[in-house]
Amino acid sequence: MPVAVVVLRETAAGERRVALTPDVVKKLKARGADVLAEAGAGESAYFSDAALDATQVLDRAGALARADVLLRVQPPDPDEIAGLKAGAVVIAHLQPHRDPERVKALRDRKITAFAMELLPRTTRAQAMDVLSSQAAVAGYKAVLIAAEAAPKFFPMLTTAAGTIRPSKVLVVGAGVAGLQAIATARRLGAQVEGFDVRPETREQIESLGAKFLDLGVSAAGSGGYARELTAEERERQQQALADHLKGIDVVVTTAAVPGRQAPRIVSAAMVAGMKAGAVIVDIAAESGGNCELTEAGRTVVSPNGVSIIGTVNLPASAPIHASEMYARNLYNFLELSLNDGALTLNWDDELIAKTCLTHDGRILHEPTRQLIEGAQS
Known part of the structure; x- marks a missing residue:
């Protein structure tokens, strides 16, 4: 089965950006992925469901349940995390230092979560740098x-x-x-x-x-x-x-x-x-x-x-261009692991390893792990 990449409508107050735009949807489909969208996911950024042209448009619960990869602008809320299957991948601006309980939920649900703000600042990573684009x-x-x-x-x-x-x-x-x-x-x-x-x-x-x-x-x-x-x-x-x-x-x-x-x-x-x-x-x-x-x-x-x-949240005040840049950043990161519709994470790639916050029930980002779990004995 092709990997299912899901985008939801952002629910945070004042957030008008969306994590997928029509040009990125086309690129994902060309790489063999299925793209599933919550109905109205892009409307706040002026991308209609028809313009987004996802493989399927579903309700929120249905999209979450199908997600192999969830793309978000703001971090997922507790209900979204609970609605994901174990082992799903989340790629977003996760702000782990602001909400330890969210990190615990991602860990306990065995979600592979990539916090894009942890991306190493290297020349190779520039096309994926959400902090810079926003x-x-x-x-x-x-x-x-x-x-x-x-x-x-x-x-x-x-x-x-x-x-x-x-x-x-x-x-x-x-x-x-x-x-x-x-x-x-x-x-x-x-x-x-x-x-x-x-x-x-x-x-x-x-x-x-x-x-x-x-x-x-x-x-x-x-x-x-x-x-x-x-x-x-x-x-x-x-x-x-x-x-x-x-x-x-x-x-x-x-x-x-x-x-x-x-x-x-x-x-x-x-x-x-x-x-x-x-x-x-x-x-x-x-x-x-x-x-x-x-x-x-x-x-x-x-x-x-x-x-x-x-x-x-100034980027949300220019939702079309901000979304276009953000979605391209996420696509360029996801492309590292996407081949012929299958998702394979290469943990030898420093961009993948150092951007990962949680994986398989563990917190991999050491400063966050120490904040939440304390130093290992």
């Missing part, structure tokens, strides 16, 4: 939100009433989201600076036409992520940043460390020193925020008139 959407949308909220134009305008100076925009963090934010702000005509504690990002920031903000502190780390700063380094960085923020109109913060709280970069004291009408858009709001005053899902206005916007 971060690009977030960086783009964050700047549009900032431009709408700002009480000033982004570009310089020459009018009969005089010349309007461009807004000064600072993007904190030069990962995928930050670089996309810089590029978008530049397209809108703002005067843009980029800041990152990793000195190697200077060339990337400057290649986009922005100025690199050097605060005299380096935190180059491993795997493309920044290391945590020492107390002394943080104090020096924060004082220099506080002084610089006094002249900034818009700040977009994008600094994040997967599986951990977002680093606090913009303090309440820094906000108090900013000018009235300034705007901060915090992409990291869901993991605690880069700004001390950020509240996820809310806009907070400081006593001195600075708006701090705590964005949540």
Whole structure:
């Protein structure tokens, strides 16, 4: 029997993406897989059942019961896990550090679960990197939100009433989201600076036409992520940043460390020193925020008139393109194991081995296992 790849309608509040799109369905069928979809699975991303063109369209329970592979955007809920057969494969953004009980349920149900955020950051893995693809959407949308909220134009305008100076925009963090934010702000005509504690990002920031903000502190780390700063380094960085923020109109913060709280970069004291009408858009709001005053899902206005916007799930606000990129990421990962309609997992492949969270009743990701089960004796 061909492997049955299943996609469900996402049920998390505000989630409009879908894990399979029409072009990926065609690719899966060409590889010999059956594609089963819950009725209406793609409607929130504007893909009708007819456009999705799955092999079969079923109700939720029926699709789950048939699933050899379940593709999700958000992690499956307890009922979905219970509805899967033992040994089924789940591929999703699983956020194991946020919900140990979900990990236990996947383990106890003997589900082979792949957490795409655990994917090694290698050249070979780039086409499967859901964090990068979705971060690009977030960086783009964050700047549009900032431009709408700002009480000033982004570009310089020459009018009969005089010349309007461009807004000064600072993007904190030069990962995928930050670089996309810089590029978008530049397209809108703002005067843009980029800041990152990793000195190697200077060339990337400057290649986009922005100025690199050097605060005299380096935190180059491993795997493309920044290391945590020492107390002394943080104090020096924060004082220099506080002084610089006094002249900034818009700040977009994008600094994040997967599986951990977002680093606090913009303090309440820094906000108090900013000018009235300034705007901060915090992409990291869901993991605690880069700004001390950020509240996820809310806009907070400081006593001195600075708006701090705590964005949540920005990729869901561009569901068509975000879904297309996400679905391609999942397909490229699944393709490693899919041959002539059969699924064969190669545990010698580091992309498969290191992305696996649970398998055959065990938690394979060691940090998660220690969090849940403790160190083995």
